[in-house]
Amino acid sequence: MKFERVRLRNFKCYGDAELRLDPGVTVIHGVNGSGKSSLLEACFFALYGSKALDDRTLEDVITNGEEETEVELDFTHDGGSYSIERRVRLSGDRAQTATCVLETPDGTVEGARAVRSEVASLLRMDNEAFVNCAYVRQGEVNKLIHASPSDRQDMIDDLLQLGKLEEYRERASEARLGVDDVLGELRGELSGLEERIESKEAKDLPARLNELETERNEVVADVERFEDQQAQAEESLADAKEVLAEHEEKRAELETVEADIEDLREAIAETEGERDDLKERLAEERERREAAREEGDEFLAETDLAEADPAGIDDRLAELDADDEALRDDLESIRVEINDRENEAETLRERADELEGEADEKRERAGELAAEIEEAEAAVADRREKVAEIDDEIETKRAAFDDAPVAFGEAEAHLAELEAERDELRDERQEVTATLSAKRDRLDEAESLLDEGKCPECGQPVEGSPHVESIDDLREAVAALETERDDLQEEIAALDEAVERAEALVEAEATVERLEENRSNVEQLLSEKETQVAEKRELRDDLREEADELAAEADGKREAAAAKAEAADEKREEIAEINKRRGEIREREDRLESLRAAVETVADAEDAIADLRGKRESKAELNDERRERLAEKRERKRELADAVDEERVEAARAEKERAENYLADVEEKLSELRERRDELGSQIGGVENELDELDELREKRESLEERRERLASLYDETERLQEMYGDLRAELRQRNVETLERMVNETFDLVYQNDSYARIELDGEYELTVYQKDGEALEPEQLSGGERALFNLSLRCAIYRLLSEGIEGTAPMPPLILDEPTVFLDSGHVSQLVELIESMRDLGVEQIIVVSHDDELVGAADDVVRVEKDATSNRSSVARERRALPLD
Structure with a gap:
């Protein structure tokens, strides 16, 4: 994999920048704080998005004062060309990914998660593996040494793809334990099932069922006999009630007729009263008519009309309305004319006020200018004196x-x-x-x-x-x-x-x-x-x-x-x-x-x-x-x-009372019998349910026995699978440990030729030991700061070589990226770092990108990128400075 081009817009300290990256060793050079590391962070962000930001948020990558940022990265991988575009936009107080697109030879992938997943699949490493192998970030040179043994194991195993085997082994172990738990539960369930079957068989359920069915048949016969007698009593009661109801209906109708007679008498009397009221109102209306006729004659005499004809009155009113409308129009016209003249007068007065205000403002501004002129003339005199003083000082120096x-x-x-x-x-x-x-x-x-x-x-x-x-x-x-x-x-x-x-x-x-x-x-x-x-x-x-x-x-x-x-x-x-x-x-x-x-x-x-x-x-x-x-x-x-029969009514009442008493007694008896019948039915149903449950328990026991045998076989299989993954992981780890130990020693020997260290030992748990020429063993932490940094860089480069050789031809490695690797190195160790970088290039690493302000590294580069920051705008810019000569 090789980075081809990166373009930034409003990313951290960059406003608008674009950089082309060629194969070979490229050094990004500039003073501290100029934004060198931000270029690498932009490439890392383009590949992995928010996962590349550690504890920071998307808001942190947007330039202060801007609303959005955009990063584009073009790269080649395994013979194909790829391009990633990410755009982040502020929305309120939070930033969100607005666009994330990956263009591949096979098509387009869209969405932040989908792009990150596709990149991890292409490189065979997620963001954590990327920084543990190919990207040595600023301040993380000693990350592998400072990590705990277990963390170091996880880091290197994940890089070497051994973590998957451990994951599979743990899954097999979890499956084995799960099968064992299920077996334990199954054995307990079988034991309880046997106890329940024995308990039900001891009850002799068929005999109990026969006794209950015999007793229920006897109770059912008694219920049917009493129900027939109850029906006869209910029929007698209905006949008596019908006689009584008929008598009550006639009595009710008689009362209704008597009430209707009284209502009619009252209505007739009330209507006669209303006719008297209408007679009085008729007299009043005649009086009102005569009074209105007299009043009309008086008003007619005051007009110029011959008679009180409604049409003539309306015509004369229309004529007067027309005369009034004409006068109203004249009045409105005069008022409009008056209003126009008053408005014109008011407008003229307002314009006069405005003109006087403008005149006052101009006089006031003229006064201010007079004061400014005096101050400016004083400043001119001061500057002339300053010029004279400078001339005297120049003469003194000359x-x-x-x-x-x-x-x-x-x-x-x-x-x-x-x-x-x-x-x-x-x-x-x-x-x-x-x-x-x-x-x-x-x-x-x-x-x-x-x-x-x-x-x-x-x-x-x-x-x-x-x-x-x-x-x-x-x-x-x-x-x-x-x-x-x-x-x-x-x-x-x-x-x-x-x-x-x-x-x-x-x-x-x-x-x-x-x-x-x-x-x-x-x-x-x-x-x-x-x-x-x-x-x-x-x-x-x-x-x-x-x-x-x-x-x-x-x-x-x-x-x-x-x-x-x-x-x-x-x-x-x-x-x-x-x-x-x-x-x-x-x-x-x-x-x-x-x-x-x-x-x-x-x-x-x-x-x-x-x-x-x-x-x-x-x-x-x-x-x-x-x-x-x-x-x-x-x-x-x-x-x-004449139709009411009192003797028949009395007989019906006596029959009704006798039938009601019998029904009350028989209902109580029937209730007891029905309750017993239902109780026996429930008991019979319970016994039948228990017999059905016993059959189901026996069938379930057979099914559980078969399942127990299958789970026992599955337990043995998962145990063998767990052991196989563990043995395979141990075998592969040992092979990788031997290869990695050899590569670490080759790299460290290249850096420390003829020095005081004999070899480096790497055990199966990735514990590192350095041996001096005199045979004394040292922990990596006992090395000096510069030696420890070179040791870690050697280990990182060896891991990079191991991964590159292990998967070459299927998924080429990303560029080797070193961000400020000289922080802990003196001038002598910097020379050794130059040799280490040159050795990685000789071993076939096609692209190495180094961020540093060290002149020796700059001199050893194939390409140099200069990063500068404008002190006024606080924005950084990049430029390819020169094509350096090869190291040799």
Whole structure:
């Protein structure tokens, strides 16, 4: 697997960034805090989504102040091209995945969970396995060493796919224990079943069933006999009740007829009273008609009509309404005209107020500008003084070159020459000092031999030796070298003073350059401020002139408003005349309305008189009908009184009482017999149920026996399966441990060639032991910080190799990613890390991505990516810096 391209939008510190990644070693370089690690986190997030965030949430990946983030990752895997796009959007206080799409050679996968599952299937590792194998995150270099033995076992077993075998073994164990639990429950159930069968067989249920059925047949016969006698008594009771009911019906009808007779008498009397009331109302309506006729004649005399005709009245009212409508239209027209003139006057007054307000605002703004102009002129004077001060300081700094050995602008070159000359003298002094030390050693040795009576050169006795005088030459050489060394020291001291003076000149040049730049900035600000002062003066004068013009326009508006108000007053006089004429029309209309009301009252009274006459005649006819019905009711009353037989009624009452007493007694007896019959039926049903239950228990016992035999066989099979998975896991773990131990030693030997460590031992539980050359065993925690980091990196690389070799050709490994691996390394260990990275590339790792700010790693890279952060916007950017030369 190789990363091809990653694109970020609003991801953490990145606004919009895109990076292409090539095969080989790529180093992502930049200062601390620039956002290097965020590039790798974006790739990891693209693959695994929220599972890549540890304890953080989706809100943490969105750039502060933005609403959404987007990450795209293109990669190749096993010969195919893939592309992942994830987009996260804020919704309220929470962030949610808005888009998650994986494009594969076989189609499109959508949804965060589906994409994460597909990626884990492609790489054969979930997010945890990814960081334990291919992705060494910042600060997690020592993760495998610091982990507990059990956690380390789980990590490595999961990476090597051995965790599945342990999972299968545990499932087999759980199945075996489950079968054992079921067997135990089954044995207990069988034991209880045997006890229940024995208990029921001891009851002799068939004999008990026969006794109960015989007794129930006898009880049923008694019930049938008493039920026949009960039916005869109920028939006699029904006949008696029928006689009594017939008697009661006739008595009830007699009472009803008597009540109807009384109701009819009362209704006739009441209706006659209502006819008298109608007669009185008829007289009242006649009086109301005559009064209305007299009132109408009076109103007719006050009008110009010849007669009180409703049509003529309506026509005259229509004419008056038309006259009033015309006057009302004239009135409305005049009011509209008055309203328009008043509105115009009000508008003119409001516009005059606005103009005066604008004039006041412009005068106020002109006053403010005058104050600002004074402040700006003071600032201009201050800046001119600042320029003069800077000129004086520049002149002072340039004066330092008056007595200097070089001209202004040549100080840096002069300083470089002096430093180079001083370095040469120091090297020469070091050589002289080394030569002097060797000569002194030889002189001391020669003097010791001479004191022993031997030749200082050959070690023979002094007598007859031709080399005794050479010791004086050594003494002269030592003295000459000491003199030369002292002379060089004096020259170096003189150059140190010259270098200090040259450094002061360099600093003076830098200060002059900075002051000149400041002077340019101040002059620019001075020019801008002077321009602003001129513009403000011009604006102040314009505002004053505009204020005067606005005040004059406001006076004109007020004069026009007064003229409009005077015209409105003239129109109000016309309204008074129109209202007077409308009042006269209303008086004539009122008289006509009164006349029409009187005519309508006469017509209403005549209608009421006719209606009342009809009602009196209707009520007279109703009473005639009631008197006929009253005669019929009196005849029916006489017939019912003759039909009542008191002797038959008494006999029926006696028979009813006898039948009721017998039924009460027989019901009690029948209740007892039925209760006993039902009780016997329940007992028979219980015995039959027990017999059925006994048969079911026997069948269940046979079924449980068969099931117990099958479960016993299944228990043996799960026990063998559990042992098989355990043995297979142990065998595969041992093979992987041996291979991993070999690869760890190869990698560690490559990093620590000719060092103090002999080998690394890895036992079956993944416990690690380091052996020194002297055979002493060390725990990895006893190594130094740099050694421990390299040890862990070696272990990680070995695991990566083991997985790569184990599944090569079916699912290639992801890139090897190292995030700040040099945190715990000194310069010597960094060189060893470079060798480790180079060895992984030689072993076939196609893509290695390293995040670091170490220059040695940068120099060893195939590609370098520079990450920088803008201090103003706090946004990071990426750029491919150069194509580095290969390590060799």
